[in-house]
Amino acid sequence: MKYIRLVLINVAVFFGLLLILSIAAYFIEANRIKTFFTFTAPAQAVYFQPDSIAIFIHKPNIHLLDNWGTPEEKISTERRTNNLGFREDVDIVEKQPNEYRILVTGDSHTDGVLKHNTESFINIWEEKLNASDSIFQYNCMNGGSGFYTFRNYHGFLKKYTDLKPEVFLINVFTGNDFREAAIFEDDRTSVSNVYKSVWMRFRRKFQSSDQKAIPYNQGLEQTLFFESFPAEKERTMQLAQQYLLKIQEICKQENIRLIVTLLPSKLDVNPTFRKEVQTLHNLDDATMNINQELSKKLADFLSKENIEFFDLKPALQNATEKVYWDQDLHINENAHRIIGELLYEKVIF
Template identity: 30%
Template sequence: MVARALLLVLLLSACSKGGAPAPGAAQLAFQHDEAFLHAYKELLPDEMKCYDPLAVIAMRPGQTWSFAWPEHPEGRIRRATNGRGFNEDAETAVEKRGLRILVSGDSHTEGVVSNEESFPNVLERFLRAAGRAQAEVLNAGVGYTGPHCYLGMLRKHLDLAPDLFIATLFSGNDFMDDLRVAYLQGLPGEPQPDEAYYAPLREAEAAWPTPCWQGVNQAYRFKRFPVEAARALDAVEGSFADIQDLCSERGIRLLVVVLPTKYDVDLTEQRAEFARLAEHLGLTAEEMGMNERLAGELIARLKGRGVACLDATPTLRSEKEPAYWRRDHHLSSRGHLKLAELLLERVEEFLPPR
């Protein structure tokens, strides 16, 4: 037991670089061992991410990088992480100077945009312009993660004492991600797909990799194994219930944001491509709507628990311009801006008068 605890502390230290403190007893009880971390997702050596026993996957601290992106107005995206592994250019002090919001989510929150364009950073500027001069909105988004990981990210940074925690669910694959966690934690009855399942999926990944992994793969999985949709919904609800309990215990307000897929909102973009992919995988229009239906059912369940929810689907669907990149179907810089505008209206409801 001592050796396991030491290994977990070393893993956490490697992913914190002096940022988050060493875990206490409660965190140690929650932590995941190395076998779990690798089974959840296999990370490549050159990834800007690392395993973390609390958050499962975290951004490597203190990194800077950039890459060409033709759709971006500047043709390039510039990224950085601070000493905490947040998607922030500036360092994060433990001491609060004013309102502090911690935002967790997957790659859509992390952002396929420059740091200053991500919706947490845009929201921070909006709040400051609205009179909350010391407002701080921290982007703790990490690709490949789901709601169970968002709970871990909150646990990892409890020392920051956020006033509000925003957990951002992406309807296109977060249900599969938490179902994977449930199976790793012992949920029985995991299906074992055969070649008849994998062959068309491999062909789809080769021909349409982006839409396949940003929502269609999940719809395909739940068509082929219908019992898993309910299991995934239960798993995600369980993660958010745990987040709700932790927030209540620590006096943190909670807002769950539901982010839809490109397919569900950009109704004039790449529809022929989606249609060919759906036909190849044998998915009807109703089956392609699985992700949106699951999101709607989750919102109903969470509201029944008293959890505040913000569904971004109607707003993003009403936009005249696409909210997602064509290249990889992640939220675009315009989409991040629109989401920040929507959040500003809702976040003000949680905050004390100025």
């Protein structure tokens, strides 16, 4: 009897400690998530500011220089914003009679990891349009921002509708926009969401050094997240579609042409890199196809809703030069040039 009682006490103590650890883990992770959205961390505070409509935007009139890259690929990149916080060198003023405005948003790939703003696909597109047309003055405005996802795209359009753009283009990064969609909802610190965040942090912590050497957030983390939580694919796709329908409605009301581009990750463009990651993480083909599966579902939805879109994957796959940075797997200046030229050729005005 004494033995049984001792066992029960030990079991109770074990589960009590487990409960305490679980509660502590919840509050630590929930606080980490909340803190992110205050944008007070030094790396955030110099570049971002909270916004009641778009959640956050770039600070206006900043000029930052970043030195980074791998030993074989060292570069200096410039982050310069104009009076509205857009990645443009020129301020946005009152719209001119012959001005044709194209408002662009997207995540960090659109924001641009580039030496100069002029290298972005948005500015390359603008330059080619103006070189070929003497009637309109095309003004392509880069409102892309790191961390943006579908809720931000909707809020961004609402915030800047008064700029009266003729076109609104969303550059959806299919490598992490779906994963991040749930994080940006108001229930981001629910028990379910925090548990998933803790699990992914735990999973990352116990990866091998070789696994950790692969940049994580530009395609791989989303793949591993949906491998761990497959039911989330449907939920995040619903969020994406929900916000795109809201965006479509605003565009109809304001007589704005809506265009979506689907930007793939390096995992879905470079077969050699894809095989390396698959082998290193011991992932099956179904898991490796998750991002492409989501991209296909979104493309089918866009077709069904008659939303104009372009899949950028074929153009990037056919490139003869490197199109992603080694350091963090963002698209490089070659990819921006290819995308800018594609938009010039494909988008007819």
